[in-house]
Amino acid sequence: MPSGGFEELEHTADWALRVRGRDLAELLVNAANGMMELAGVQTASGAGTIRKLELTSLDRESLLVDWLHELLLALELRSVAFKQIRLKVTGDLGLTATFREVPLTSLAKPIKAVTYNELQIEESPQGLFATVVFDV
Amino acid sequence: MSERRQVRKQDFKKLSPFLWELPTSYRPGMRVPVRLFADDRLLEDALDDKSLEQAVNASMLPGLVGHVTVMPDVHQGYGFPIGGVAATRLPSGVISPGAIGYDINCGVRLLASSITLEEAQPQMADLASALYRNCPSGVGVKGSVKLSTKELDRVCREGSEWALDNGYAQELDLARTEEGGRISGADPAAVSDRAKQRGQPQLGTLGAGNHFVEVDVVDQIFDPAAATAMGLVAGTLAVQIHCGSRGFGHQVCTDYVREFQPAAARYQIQLPDRELVCAPLDSPEGKRYLAAMACAANYAFANRQIMAHHVRRSFEEVLGGRVSNWELHQVYDIAHNMGKIEEHAVAGDRMRVCVHRKGATRAFGPGFSGLPDEYRPLGQPVLVPGSMGTASWVLLGTEASMEQSFGSTCHGAGRTMSRKQAKRTVRGDQLRAELERRGIQIRAGSMPGLAEEAPQAYKDVDAVVEVVAKAGIAKKVARLRPVAVIKG
Numbered sequence: 001m002p003s004g005g006f007e008e009l010e011h012t013a014d015w016a017l018r019v020r021g022r023d024l025a026e027l028l029v030n031a032a033n034g035m036m037e038l039a040g041v042q043t044a045s046g047a048g049t050i051r052k053l054e055l056t057s058l059d060r061e062s063l064l065v066d067w068l069h070e071l072l073l074a075l076e077l078r079s080v081a082f083k084q085i086r087l088k089v090t091g092d093l094g095l096t097a098t099f100r101e102v103p104l105t106s107l108a109k110p111i112k113a114v115t116y117n118e119l120q121i122e123e124s125p126q127g128l129f130a131t132v133v134f135d136v
Numbered sequence: 137m138s139e140r141r142q143v144r145k146q147d148f149k150k151l152s153p154f155l156w157e158l159p160t161s162y163r164p165g166m167r168v169p170v171r172l173f174a175d176d177r178l179l180e181d182a183l184d185d186k187s188l189e190q191a192v193n194a195s196m197l198p199g200l201v202g203h204v205t206v207m208p209d210v211h212q213g214y215g216f217p218i219g220g221v222a223a224t225r226l227p228s229g230v231i232s233p234g235a236i237g238y239d240i241n242c243g244v245r246l247l248a249s250s251i252t253l254e255e256a257q258p259q260m261a262d263l264a265s266a267l268y269r270n271c272p273s274g275v276g277v278k279g280s281v282k283l284s285t286k287e288l289d290r291v292c293r294e295g296s297e298w299a300l301d302n303g304y305a306q307e308l309d310l311a312r313t314e315e316g317g318r319i320s321g322a323d324p325a326a327v328s329d330r331a332k333q334r335g336q337p338q339l340g341t342l343g344a345g346n347h348f349v350e351v352d353v354v355d356q357i358f359d360p361a362a363a364t365a366m367g368l369v370a371g372t373l374a375v376q377i378h379c380g381s382r383g384f385g386h387q388v389c390t391d392y393v394r395e396f397q398p399a400a401a402r403y404q405i406q407l408p409d410r411e412l413v414c415a416p417l418d419s420p421e422g423k424r425y426l427a428a429m430a431c432a433a434n435y436a437f438a439n440r441q442i443m444a445h446h447v448r449r450s451f452e453e454v455l456g457g458r459v460s461n462w463e464l465h466q467v468y469d470i471a472h473n474m475g476k477i478e479e480h481a482v483a484g485d486r487m488r489v490c491v492h493r494k495g496a497t498r499a500f501g502p503g504f505s506g507l508p509d510e511y512r513p514l515g516q517p518v519l520v521p522g523s524m525g526t527a528s529w530v531l532l533g534t535e536a537s538m539e540q541s542f543g544s545t546c547h548g549a550g551r552t553m554s555r556k557q558a559k560r561t562v563r564g565d566q567l568r569a570e571l572e573r574r575g576i577q578i579r580a581g582s583m584p585g586l587a588e589e590a591p592q593a594y595k596d597v598d599a600v601v602e603v604v605a606k607a608g609i610a611k612k613v614a615r616l617r618p619v620a621v622i623k624g
Contacts, residue, residue, distance in 0.1 A: 008556055009556075010554040010556055010557060011212065011554055011555070011556075012185045012187070012211045012212040012551045012552070012553070012554055013211050013212060013213055013218055013551050013555075014213070014214060014555075015555060015556075040584075058397055058398060061410070062394070062397060065394070066394070069390060073330065073334075076334065076383060077333060077334065106275075107275045108275070108582060108584060108585070109275065109344060109345070109582065109584070109585055110275050110343075110344055110345075112238050112239065112345075112383075112386040113238045113386050113389065113390050114390075115214040115215070115234070115238075115393075115411050116214075116215070116234075116393060116397075116409075116410035116411040116413070117214035117215055117409065117411040118409055118411070119410060119411075133214045135214060135237075135238045135239075135386070136345055136555070
């Protein structure tokens with residue numbers, strides 16, 4: 001897997017991303033960066049605004065879906081993207097993220113939704129892995 | 137996820153030359169068989185990805201009746217295959233938002249004209265440009281319709297009737313739309329603020345992906361009487377509009393897939409894939425989803441109606457005064473991602489069921505009371521767009537589709553190549569040049585997006601239609617070929 005901790009997988013109709021992280025926090029950050037790369041996010045230069053986001057969820061898989069969905073909504077509704085994401089997992093069911101929110105200059109393709117399709121966070125000696133399928 | 141052996145051809149029993157069955161003995165947990173309409177080639181195509189595994193998973197939903205039906209244009213989706221149909225019994229069978237899809241009431245509208253290709257040809261490039269300019273498309277685009285929250289709630293409840301009241305429709309458009317362009321039971325209170333926030337600026341937009349506006353010429357007529365009733369004349373122009381409920385529907389589905397996760401556990405429903413999450417139709421969660429889904433379906437009907445208005449405006453702008461009659465009349469508008477409460481015969485018993493169609497088109501046969509007078513003796517028109525640059529089809533629903541597939545048939549060509557592979561194989565600018573050499577005007581916002589939709593990435597729509605026609609679950613009326621394609 002490339003050093004970014006994510007790679008695009010073949011999927012007939014939609015987009016799929018294989019994501020890795022040494023721990024859940026890194027997996028969530030890599031998934032966010034992978035999703036933005038898939039969507040072809042281009043941003044304006046400049047420092048942007050520092051934002052904080054807190055989330056709690058049902059379980060680890062739902063936390064991954066909810067986190068990515070929050071970012072998708074901001075992309076669509078506020079035309080912003082995210083840099084320098086720092087994320088802390090709080091227990092198994094929550095996260096606190098801080099990041100620089102920067103204006104979006106272009107988006108190659110919108111992602112409609114983050115799905116639960118066969119979603120399972122797998123543990124291995126190399127870290128945590130998940131395959132996320134996006135509806136496009 | 138547990139590794140299982142993939143479905144193989146020899147696991148199927150051939151019921152007829154175009155119908156294959158995977159029995160419930162194939163895997164523990166299957167409640168009904170899976171039936172696939174295909175010839176040998178399309179069956180082998182379907183075995184190439186996980187679409188049939190997804191159909192097997194779908195066959196485990198509680199309350200299913202009959203069989204899970206899979207169409208010849210099937211391909212892998214998320215949770216439920218694209219090209220799948222499943223019916224659950226009322227009142228306690230389940231409804232699954234993921235088995236309907238994120239783009240609720242994604243569908244197709246067909247408009248026809250008396251304009252010949254010959255008389256329009258000199259203006260075709262201008263017409264394509266006008267359509268691209270007037271039909272908002274692409275990433276992040278906003279529509280020209282300014283909606284207050286109160287007006288959005290009206291769109292949710294009234295669908296195409298809202299469009300008619302606001303000058304975007306003609307009476308005939310509504311009569312020739314599935315359900316008259318308005319699904320009953322819509323309750324805007326069941327829709328989240330986020331969905332409304334996403335939907336408010338997007339009404340009257342095409343979006344991106346595989347959505348399009350396409351100008352076609354009627355190429356061949358197979359059923360002259362039906363074509364006459366629809367106003368389809370060989371050599372004249374027609375327009376297809378393919379789009380859905382935009383971010384509004386995506387958010388409704390996202391909200392309820394999320395909300396149903398704990399509900400499924402509460403109702404002790406075991407599922408092989410969390411994307412298939414569901415709740416009983418008579419549960420509070422199930423009822424709320426149905427009410428929200430109806431809102432998204434009505435939003436999509438209004439959306440395609442406004443797009444039709446923009447198409448008519450473009451035709452008038454470019455062809456007005458240059459051809460004798462530039463009017464466009466509606467042939468029909470159909471949904472291909474929807475959950476509908478319908479009555480069907482199952483093993484000889486008539487019963488009310490919730491038919492989940494995801495990438496499948498309703499195809500009711502002759503005599504259906506919901507059809508306008510001119511179509512009732514014929515059956516319901518079915519619109520099957522092909523891949524970009526290839527043919528599209530106008531079909532009719534049949535009595536056999538009522539008996540074999542819960543009144544459903546195929547919805548398109550069906551992908552066979554991944555988007556990643558399509559982008560690796562095809563360059564968008566070269567594809568556009570090739571299509572333009574073949575006389576097809578292309579207007580597109582994104583060249584990589586165009587490459588993903590290359591015809592090589594799809595099955596042969598003519599082969600798909602041949603299967604549904606020979607299996608008897610649809611009847612051919614006309615074949616269309618494209619002359620201008622507008623994509624986001």
